Amino acid sequence: MKTLLSLAHLIDWVNDRFATLAKWAVVLACVISAGNAILRYSFDLSSNAWLEIQWYLFAACVMLGAAQVLRVNEHVRVDVIYGQFAGRGQVWIDLFGLVFFLLPVMALMIYYSAPLFVRTFVSQEMSNNAGGLMRWPVILMMPLGFTLVLLQGLSEIVKRIGWLMHVHEMDLHYERPLQ
Incomplete structure (x- = not known):
């Protein structure tokens, strides 16, 4: 279990690095958006490339940051059932969701998005927009982000099993009683 926990911490570390890239993608997208608006409205200058790079950076923000959201336990969850439990009950619900929903869906998304990436890379597909x-x-x-979420899901599974076995102390909300 100690080896698996070490691997889980390595996955956490990798996703922390990608989360930093996601944060900078947000900042850069905002700067480019503001600069593009200033140039467009002040000097009547614009470029499709500047518009496209904004949504490229937004995609990077979402896809590279999603695993971090899971890691820090800030992902969307329906608390109708979850909120009725504390400690072990919440860990078991998390494990069920991770194993039976998150991992299969991420594997499916990787399965479908990886060939799309390979095809666009090999063909060097360009945007249809002028200057795209x-x-x-x-x-x-897409495949990178889904892979990071899948890996983070595995890390969360290991940490929760470690918590159930009293091998690992998670710095999450499980230790707090419901109020």
Whole structure:
């Protein structure tokens, strides 16, 4: 179990690095958006490439940051049932959701998005817009992001099993009683 927990912490560390990239993607997208608006309204200058890079960066923010949201336990969850339990009950619900929903869905998303990335990379597909960008960098965000979420899901499973076995102390909300 100690080896699996070490692997889980490595996955957490990797996702922390990608989360930093996601944060910078937000900042950069905002700067580009503001700069583009200033140029467009002040000097009547614009470029499709600047517009496209904004949504490329937004895709990077969402796809590279999703695993971190799972890691820090801030993901969307329906608390109707979950909120009725504390401690072990919440851990078991998390495990059920991770094993039977998150992992299969992420595997399916990787299965469908990876060939799309390969196809756009090999063909060097370009945007149809004048002055548009290559498409493969933004398409890469899908299989990469889904893989990061899948890995983080595995990390969360290991940490929760470790918590149930009293091998690992999770710094999550499980220790707090419901109020």
